[in-house]
Every structure is written in C-alpha cells, then in structure tokens.
Amino acid sequence: MTDYSILSLAKNALNGQVGWAPAWRKPDPKPAYDVVIVGGGGHGLATAHYLAKHHGITNVAVLEKNLIGSGNVGRNTTLVRSNYMLDRTLPFYEHSLKLWEGLSHDLNYNVMFSSRGIINLAHSPGQLDVFRRRANSMLLNGVKAEILGTDQIAEKVPALDVSNAARFPILGGLYQARGGTARHDAVAWGFARSADRRGVDIIEQCEVTGFLKKDGRVVGVSTSRGEIRAKKTAIVVAGSSSHVLQQAGLNNLPIESHVLQAFVSEGLKPVLDVAITFGAGHLYVSQSDKGGLVFGGDLDGYNSYAQRGNLPIAEDVATMLLAMFPAFAKVRMLRSWGGVMDMSMDGQPIIDTGPVPGLYINCGWCYEGFKATPASGYTFAWTIANDAPHELNAPFTLSRFQTGYVLDEKGRGPFPGHH
Amino acid sequence: MIIDCPCCGRRPVSEFSYIGDAEAAKPDMHAPAAEWVKAVYTRTNPRGMHLEHWQHLHGCRQFLKIQRDTLTHEIFSVELVGVYASGEGE
Ligand SMILES: Cc1cc2nc3c(=O)[nH]c(=O)nc-3n(C[C@H](O)[C@H](O)[C@H](O)COP(=O)(O)OP(=O)(O)OC[C@H]3O[C@@H](n4cnc5c(N)ncnc54)[C@H](O)[C@@H]3O)c2cc1C
Ligand SMILES: [Zn+2]
Numbered sequence: 001m002t003d004y005s006i007l008s009l010a011k012n013a014l015n016g017q018v019g020w021a022p023a024w025r026k027p028d029p030k031p032a033y034d035v036v037i038v039g040g041g042g043h044g045l046a047t048a049h050y051l052a053k054h055h056g057i058t059n060v061a062v063l064e065k066n067l068i069g070s071g072n073v074g075r076n077t078t079l080v081r082s083n084y085m086l087d088r089t090l091p092f093y094e095h096s097l098k099l100w101e102g103l104s105h106d107l108n109y110n111v112m113f114s115s116r117g118i119i120n121l122a123h124s125p126g127q128l129d130v131f132r133r134r135a136n137s138m139l140l141n142g143v144k145a146e147i148l149g150t151d152q153i154a155e156k157v158p159a160l161d162v163s164n165a166a167r168f169p170i171l172g173g174l175y176q177a178r179g180g181t182a183r184h185d186a187v188a189w190g191f192a193r194s195a196d197r198r199g200v201d202i203i204e205q206c207e208v209t210g211f212l213k214k215d216g217r218v219v220g221v222s223t224s225r226g227e228i229r230a231k232k233t234a235i236v237v238a239g240s241s242s243h244v245l246q247q248a249g250l251n252n253l254p255i256e257s258h259v260l261q262a263f264v265s266e267g268l269k270p271v272l273d274v275a276i277t278f279g280a281g282h283l284y285v286s287q288s289d290k291g292g293l294v295f296g297g298d299l300d301g302y303n304s305y306a307q308r309g310n311l312p313i314a315e316d317v318a319t320m321l322l323a324m325f326p327a328f329a330k331v332r333m334l335r336s337w338g339g340v341m342d343m344s345m346d347g348q349p350i351i352d353t354g355p356v357p358g359l360y361i362n363c364g365w366c367y368e369g370f371k372a373t374p375a376s377g378y379t380f381a382w383t384i385a386n387d388a389p390h391e392l393n394a395p396f397t398l399s400r401f402q403t404g405y406v407l408d409e410k411g412r413g414p415f416p417g418h419h
Numbered sequence: 420m421i422i423d424c425p426c427c428g429r430r431p432v433s434e435f436s437y438i439g440d441a442e443a444a445k446p447d448m449h450a451p452a453a454e455w456v457k458a459v460y461t462r463t464n465p466r467g468m469h470l471e472h473w474q475h476l477h478g479c480r481q482f483l484k485i486q487r488d489t490l491t492h493e494i495f496s497v498e499l500v501g502v503y504a505s506g507e508g509e
Contacts, residue, residue: 243464303471
C-alpha cells in the first residue's frame with residue numbers, strides 16, 4: 001500500500017478517485033498470535049501501532065466486537081490537553097500531547113490535530129487560586145501554562161461576556177495554548193492503517209466471550225469467531241472492562257461503567273476558535289471544522305452500559321452553554337449520543353501487567369482517554385513487550401488502591417462518578 | 420427513566436439522586452484493611468441486573484433500594500430502606 005501524499009491526492013483528484021485501496025485488510029483470524037489485543041478502540045489500535053513500530057512485534061491481532069471506531073474513540077468530544085497537576089500524572093499526558101503534535105506524520109494519516117488552545121474559566125477567587133496552583137505545577141514540570149485576565153479572554157473569545165453583568169462573572173482563566181482538538185474517527189483509522197501496514201491483523205466483528213487458561217495462565221481467548229491462542233493477551237475495552245475481565249476471574253475492579261453524552265449543534269460560521277470550559281458548572285465546548293458546536297458536561301450519574309443517555313443531561317448542558325453564551329439560544333441542536341465510560345475510583349487509569357499471568361490490562365480512563373490515546377498505546381505496548389511498566393505508566397498500577405498511592409488530581413475521593 | 424417511589428408514585432429520574440452500588444455490605448469497623456479496600460475501592464459493576472441506592476431528593480427524601488438493569492435501564496423493584504423497609508417504622 002502506498003503512502004498518502006499530495007501527489008496521490010492530485011492523481012486521484014484527476015482520475016475520479018478510483019485509485020484508493022482500503023486503508024486496512026479484513027483478514028480472518030489465525031489460530032495463534034504473539035499478542036492478542038482485545039478492543040479496537042483508540043487505545044487498542046494505538047497499542048498495536050507502537051508494538052509493531054517500536055518493539056518489532058507484528059504477529060499481533062486486534063479483536064473488535066463491532067467495527068473499529070464505534071466505541072468511545074468515535075464518541076468523544078475530542079479535547080486534547082496536558083494541563084494536569086500531579087507529578088505522577090502530568091508527564092504522561094504531556095508525553096501524549098507531544099505524540100499528538102507529530103501524530104499525522106507518524107501515521108501518514110491526517111488526524112486533524114488542531115492546537116487551538118484550551119481555556120478553563122474561573123468564576124471565583126478560590127477557583128482562580130486552584131488554577132494558579134495547577135499552572136505553577138505545570139511550569140515546574142516544564143509545561144507552558146498561562147493565567148489569563150478578562151481582557152485577554154475577551155480578545156480570544158469575543159462571543160463571551162466578560163463583564164460583571166454576566167450571569168456567572170468571569171475572573172480569569174487557565175490557558176494552555178498547545179491544547180486543542182482532533183478528528184476522533186481519523187485517530188482510530190490512522191492507527192489501524194498504520195498497524196495493518198506493519199502486519200497487524202485487525203479483526204472486526206469478533207467478540208471475545210471468554211479466556212483460555214492453562215496452569216493458571218491466560219493463553220488466549222474464545223471469540224465469536226473461534227478460539228485464538230496468544231502468548232500475551234491485552235485487554236483494552238474501555239466501558240466494557242469489568243464485563244470482559246469478569247470472564248478472566250477478576251470480579252472486583254476499581255471501576256464503574258457510566259454513560260457520558262455528547263451534543264453537536266447545527267453548523268455555524270466561525271464563532272469559537274479555542275476550546276473552552278465553564279467553571280461555574282461542568283461544561284466544555286469547542287467548534288468543529290464543520291462549524292458545529294461540540295459540547296458535553298456531566299455523566300448521567302448512575303451505572304450504565306447503555307450507549308445512550310437520558311434527557312435531564314441534555315437540559316443541563318444546554319442551560320450551562322446558555323449561561324456562558326446567551327447568544328447561542330437560537331442555535332438548533334443537531335445530534336447527541338452516549339458512550340460507556342470506564343470510571344475509575346481516583347479518576348486515573350490502570351495500565352499494568354497481570355494480575356493473572358499472561359494478561360495485560362488497560363482501563364479506567366474516565367474523561368481522560370482521548371487525549372491519552374497515543375501515550376496509552378505507547379506505554380501499554382512497552383508494558384506488554386517488556387513485561388514491566390514504562391516509567392510514564394509506572395504510577396498507573398492496579399495495586400495503588402491497596403497501597404494508598406491513589407492519583408486523585410482533584411481530591412474528590414473514591415466516587416467513580418465524581419471524576 | 421421513571422422511578423416508581425413507594426411514597427410518591429411515578430416520578431422522573433431528575434427528582435432522584437444516585438447514591439451508588441448497594442450490592443456489597445460494608446465490613447465491620449475492625450475488619451482487616453483488605454476488606455475495607457475491597458468495599459471502598461472495588462465494584463462488581465455488572466452489565467445487567469444491579470442493586471443500587473437512590474434518594475428521592477426532590478420528593479419525600481427517602482432512601483430507596485432499586486433493582487435496575489444497567490444495560491436497558493429497566494427497573495424491577497423499588498423499596499424503602501432502613502427502619503421503613505418492613506413498613507414497621509412508621
Ligand atoms: C461523550 C464522551 C466524550 C468524551 N470526551 C473526551 C474528551 O473531550 N477528551 C478526552 O480525552 N476523552 C474524552 N472521552 C473519553 C475517551 O473517549 C475514552 O476514554 C477513550 O476513547 C477510551 O478508550 P478507547 O478509545 O480505546 O475506547 P473504545 O473506543 O470504547 O474502545 C473499546 C472497544 O472495545 C470493544 N469491546 C468491548 N467488549 C469487547 C469484547 N468482548 N470483545 C471485543 N471487543 C470488545 C468495544 O466495541 C470498543 O470498540 C469522552 C468519552 C465520551 C463517551
Ligand atoms: Zn418519594
């Protein structure tokens with residue numbers, strides 16, 4: 001398969017677009033692989049890409065029960081940032097952001113990463129102090145952060161009312177200029193194509209229904225398309241983590257599955273060229289390249305495996321969007337959907353070996369999973385190849401809930417729905 | 420989602436507040452740390468039938484034990500908890 005380039009674009013533009021080949025093959029599963037990755041979301045596909053590219057491990061299958069990109073990787077609101085606070089989480093997200101910055105070239109696939117900047121608005125002095133503290137922590141870790149005054153915010157977001165007459169007056173904001181958005185399904189397709197070109201089998205409509213065990217070790221999986229043996233089995237199924245891992249005997253994970261909704265408005269002319277979060281409630285919004293406002297807020301608030309939510313959240317996020325931008329009152333909503341989130345007990349993920357030999361787990365992503373996709377794949381591939389964590393994911397153990405080294409950025413406690 | 424409160428009748432979910440998983444009982448105060456780790460930090464998180472606590476916050480304010488399917492959102496039972504569970508606490 002040839003590289004995508006300006007030449008291939010031009011050639012196909014002239015010959016009626018008939019020269020494109022499928023971006024990945026549709027192979028049947030082989031009886032055995034060195035590594036089987038369960039879950040063809042962003043993280044599973046990224047793991048396959050980095051396993052092949054950095055570790056030379058190409059006898060790999062990614063098993064996806066549906067079509068790749070149909071899970072959360074294709075359902076999120078695409079915010080990418082690294083404005084974290086803890087010394088044990090920030091370097092991981094910063095590494096991810098650096099990978100994002102070179103991702104389209106690395107994959108030879110345009111993931112439309114746009115560093116348009118992210119502003120977190122503060123509406124109280126206490127909140128502004130918390131943002132200052134976070135900005136200082138970022139600076140200490142070598143990551144640029146700025147605290148903006150209302151004049152600077154008005155300049156970047158003219159549609160925002162920064163006067164005292166606003167419903168929730170704005171006092172300032174935390175700004176990360178390198179943060180931004182990306183095209184989510186292109187991320188899935190780009191990683192898939194890159195892994196496939198290096199020999200990885202991407203097998204869609206293949207649901208894992210159980211685990212093959214021998215002498216207490218996981219040696220493969222049973223699937224809707226037969227048994228597949230593997231030297232190493234990596235589980236990265238986001239919202240389905242508890243459900244799938246139960247079949248490997250892990251009945252008590254520090255995870256609850258919750259539904260999170262996303263909303264998109266009709267297309268508008270450019271009105272918002274940064275991503276922005278509201279501090280007097282929970283709302284984040286950006287404008288897509290097609291012109292739609294893309295926004296979301298809280299979880300629906302109860303355990304759910306349904307990829308759809310209830311109406312109260314639609315009202316809730318719309319109320320907050322209008323508190324922030326009253327001018328959007330006449331904008332019509334176009335689409336909404338839900339995704340099942342793997343909410344961990346401290347808001348941070350688990351990327352670890354075990355706890356059963358032969359098994360590798362990657363889950364608990366909460367709201368952090370899209371921005372983390374490249375670093376998650378990078379460190380998970382490392383962990384699988386070396387049977388030990390990379391220093392960036394060393395804090396993301398399953399055992400941290402026993403040892404007390406939880407990674408609770410905001411000090412919200414062991415309530416999965418609160419992160 | 421509509422919840423049929425034993426006190427107030429059928430009400431929209433927005434009147435209720437979710438407390439969480441009601442499957443696991445809290446261990447004894449002096450139980451070993453491992454049992455507390457399990458109770459505080461881990462969940463069975465089933466896809467399907469789930470026992471959970473809710474509160475009718477914007478209604479009678481009673482705590483409720485609800486049996487609900489986490490995949491379909493269908494509700495199978497709603498009961499009062501604590502001294503009112505048996506109907507004897509009135
Ligand atoms: C509405 C919404 C908004 C979000 N916004 C953001 C955001 O702005 N920024 C951010 O960083 N993150 C965001 N997230 C979180 C982020 O999308 C997820 O954390 C991340 O996509 C999860 O990893 P994934 O891509 O691998 O998951 P998925 O794409 O869900 O991949 C998991 C895959 O596993 C498959 N699977 C499940 N069970 C099996 C089985 N038995 N056999 C085979 N395959 C199986 C599923 O079909 C699925 O395709 C958001 C999430 C949602 C739902
Ligand atoms: Zn009631």
